[in-house]
Amino acid sequence: MPPTSKxxxxxxxxxxxxxxxxxxxxxxxxxxxxxxxxxxxxFLLGVIMFVPEHELPVVAPQVFWGIALWNLxxxxxxxxxxxxxxxxxxxxxxxxxxxxxxSVPMLLAGRLVTVIAEAAxxxxxxxxxxxxxxxxMKLVDNPLLLVYGLATAEAMALGYALLLAxxxxxxxxxGPMLDIxxxxxxxxxxxxxxxxxxxxxxxxxALLTPYSHAAELIRYAATGAKPYLxxxxxxxxxxxxxxxxxxxxxxxxxxxxxxxxxxxGVRGVGRM
Numbered sequence: 001m002p003p004t005s006k007x008x009x010x011x012x013x014x015x016x017x018x019x020x021x022x023x024x025x026x027x028x029x030x031x032x033x034x035x036x037x038x039x040x041x042x043f044l045l046g047v048i049m050f051v052p053e054h055e056l057p058v059v060a061p062q063v064f065w066g067i068a069l070w071n072l073x074x075x076x077x078x079x080x081x082x083x084x085x086x087x088x089x090x091x092x093x094x095x096x097x098x099x100x101x102x103s104v105p106m107l108l109a110g111r112l113v114t115v116i117a118e119a120a121x122x123x124x125x126x127x128x129x130x131x132x133x134x135x136x137m138k139l140v141d142n143p144l145l146l147v148y149g150l151a152t153a154e155a156m157a158l159g160y161a162l163l164l165a166x167x168x169x170x171x172x173x174x175g176p177m178l179d180i181x182x183x184x185x186x187x188x189x190x191x192x193x194x195x196x197x198x199x200x201x202x203x204x205x206a207l208l209t210p211y212s213h214a215a216e217l218i219r220y221a222a223t224g225a226k227p228y229l230x231x232x233x234x235x236x237x238x239x240x241x242x243x244x245x246x247x248x249x250x251x252x253x254x255x256x257x258x259x260x261x262x263x264x265g266v267r268g269v270g271r272m
Contacts, residue, residue, distance in 0.1 A: 010102060014110035022114045029114060033121035040067055040126055048133050060134035061222045062194065068123045069153055069215055070186045075115040076157040080108050081164035094169065094266045098257070105253050108165050109158060142221040145235075149217035152238040156210045159245025166253045170260055191215045195228040203228075210241040 022029065051059045088094055088107075097104050131137065140146055186192050188202050190212025198206055206212040213234050216227035220234075227234040 007103075007106075010106060011110075014107055015113060017107075018110040018113040022117050029118045030121060033118050033125070036071065036118075036122050037125040037129070040071075040122075040129075048130075056134045057137060058223055058225070060130055060137045061139050062219050062225065063192075064127060064130050064137070064139065065218050065222050066186075066192045066215065067126055068119070069150070069211070069218060070191050071122055071126075072115070072119050072150070072154060073157040073185075073191075073211060075118055076112070076154065077161045077164065079111045079114050079118075080158065080161035081168060083111055084108060084165040084168050089169070089266055092266075094261065098262065104257070105162055105250060108162060112154075112158065139222055141224050144221075145217055146221035148235070149214045149221055149238065152242040153211055153214035153218070155242030156214065156245050159242070159247075159249040162249035163245075163252060166249065166256050169266055170256045185209055185211060189215075194219060194225055210245065213238045213241060 048056070048060070048063070088104075094104060097107060127139075188198070188205050189209035190198065190206035195203055195206045195212055195216060207228070213227075213229075216229070216234050217231075217238055219225045220227050220231060229237070
């Protein structure tokens with residue numbers, strides 16, 4: 001069988017697997033989506049209370065897309081790196097996939113099926129809460145650029161999550177325990193607020209954070225707020241960072257697989 005055909009069959013099988021698994025656990029991720037929305041509502045109300053009424057048409061869409069992006073990033077990290085130890089390691093499926101020549105990174109990346117399903121529930125709920133507080137708002141000004149920004153942000157999140165998953169396989173530590181930056185990045189990483197509005201030192205931190213560049217594009221596509229480094233610069237930087245993180249994750253996994261997993265197997269007990 002040609003390598004391309006084999007990879008395609010594996011991809012279809014992985015998507016089918018995660019689609020079925022997501023459906024079987026539908027009540028669990030629906031509950032998770034509702035809980036996420038309730039926690040986010042606290043943040044939303046805290047922000048909106050201090051925004052002048054005449055600024056709401058601009059600020060509300062920025063807040064919405066900031067939260068939508070953070071949800072997407074958070075779900076990806078949890079459902080890719082966390083699932084590695086919650087399920088894959090505890091059920092002993094890593095070695096089985098290796099023995100059958102199946103791609104473990106592809107299996108983990110297939111978790112995006114669950115990520116998209118949960119985001120599809122939580123994001124509209126966040127919109128309804130914001131609309132109830134701020135009134136009707138325009139969410140999209142440039143659909144193509146919005147899709148590009150979300151796609152590059154997801155590529156960054158997936159690359160980061162695969163790196164955490166690989167470290168979890170190598171160090172026998174649950175992925176989320178290695179992820180100590182997720183919530184911090186929401187505040188100082190240019191996701192919750194435009195880079196231009198951050199204080200000087202935090203602005204530098206945000207520019208060094210991959211997600212901030214995709215977030216700047218998303219805000220521009222939604223409200224027309226000009227990116228801090230310029231539109232074309234952010235388009236190039238976002239695409240380059242997304243590709244770089246995915247390629248780095250792939251290279252690191254291949255190294256860990258050849259030097260450790262195929263020699264010693266996986267040592268870990270997952271999370272309770």
